[in-house]
Amino acid sequence: MNLARTICLLASVALMGMVFFPQAQAEPLSVAVASNFTHPMKALVQAFETQSGHKVRVSFGSSGKFYAQIKHGAPFQVFLSADQTKPSALEKEDWAVSGSRFTYATGRLALWSSKENFIDEHINALKNGQFNKLALANPKLAPYGVAAVQVLNSLNLTESSQHKWVKGENIAQTYQFVSTGNSDLGFVALSQIINLDKTHDNNGIKHGSAWVIPSDLHQAIHQDAILLKRGKNSQAAQQFITFMKTPKAKNIINRYGYETL
C-alpha cells in the first residue's frame, strides 16, 4: 500500500469518527433566545459560565421560529421568548415544565433616528410627518411592533403615518432599516441603542437621536422564559434559571435597557 492511499484511508476513518461520534464530553446547556435580548444574553452567559463552570450554547432568533422548532424536537433546554404567549403555549402543550415560566425582562421601546438632533424633546418630526419612512417591527409577529402601534394609537398618529410604515420581520431588522439611513425614524428596543460606554455621553444612546417612550403609552412588553422538557433533568438548565432571578443577573439586564420585576 503506498503512502497516498494510507493517508486517504486514515483521513476517511478520522472523518467517519467526526461524523458518528461528534463529541465525547458532556453537552453544553442549550438556550434559545429572542434576538432583541442578544446583548444582555452575552453578558449573562459570561457571568453564568464563570460562576457555575457550565458551558452555554446560545441560539438567537425569532420567538415564532423557536416555538415551531421546539414543537418539532429542537434540542433546546431553556427558552427566552420575546413575549408571554409562546412560553405559555409551550407550557399548555406540554413541551415545557409546568410552573417554570417567569418574566425575565420587560422591554423598553424607543423612537430612534440615526441622524443627530432629528428627534427633539417634543418629537415634532413624528407629529408633523416630517420623515420619509417610519420603521417598526411587524406588529403581527413581534411584541415590539405591537407596542409601537399602541404608541402611535396613543398619540393619534396611526392613520396619518400608516402609509409611511416599513415593517421589519423582527426588531433587529427594524434597527437595520434605521441605522442604514433608509428610514428616518423607527421604533426599536432601547437595548439596541443604549450607550454602555461611559466615556462619551450622548443622552444615554450610542449615536443619533432618540426618544425613550414613556411606558404608559403602550402595554408592558413582558418577556417570559421557561424550562423546556429537554432541560427538565439538566442541572445546568435549572441553575441557569435560578441564576436569571438573582440580583446579579437582574443588574446586568437593567444595564442593557430592560426593566425587571
Next chain:
Amino acid sequence: MSFSEADLTAIWLTLRLASTVTLLLLLIGTPIAWWLARTQSFMKGPISAVVALPLVLPPTVLGFYLLMAMGPNGVIGQFTQSLGLGTLPFTFSGLVVASVFYSMPFVVQPIQNAMEALGERPLEVAATLRASPWDRFFTVVLPLAKPGFITAAILGFAHTVGEFGIILMIGGNIPGETQVVSVQVYDHVEALEYTQAHQLAGTLVIFSFVVLLGLYWFQRKQKNIGLKYGA
C-alpha cells in the same frame, strides 16, 4: 381553499414583479449573452463571473449590500436621489432592480448557451447573402436561439417568484408594494397561522413543479439546449 385578500394581493404583486423582471432581463440579458458568446476579450472571464455571482452568494449578502448601496448614503441611492427619484428600498422599483441582479444568471446563461451552439456557419452564410450585422442578429440569431430564450424566460420568471432573502431585507413588508408571496408565507409561519401558510406554500410548490415540468418537457423536444443549472 380560499385566499385572504392580503394573500391575493401578494400573489398578484409577485406575478407583476416576476413579469416585469423577466421582460427587463430579456432586454438587458440578450446583449450581454450575445457579447459573452462572441467575444475573445480578456474581460469575458470577469464579466461572466459577475453575472454568475448571485448563484453563489447568499441572498443575505446581496440584500445587505443592496440595502446599503440603495440607501441615502450609498452609491445607487445618491444616483437615484440626484435624478429626483428618492431612494429604492421599500419600493416596487427597488425590488425590480434587486431581482434583476438576482435572476440575471438564470436568463443570461441559457441565451448564451443557445447562441454559442449556433456556431459561425449560419452567420457566415448570411453574410455572403449580404445580410448586415443587425440583419443577421434579428433574422438568423434570434430565431435560431429561440429555445434558449424560452428557457431563459421561464427560469427568470420562476426564480423571481421564488425570491425571498433579498426581498425580506430591502422590502419592508408593505402590502401591495413589497409584500410578495414568499414573504407572506414566512409571515404566516412566524405568526403560527399554519393553515394559511399551507395554502400559499402548497400553491407555490405546485406552481414551481408545473413550471419545471413544462420546462423539461420543452427541453426534451429541443435536445441541443441544456439546462446547466438552476433546477
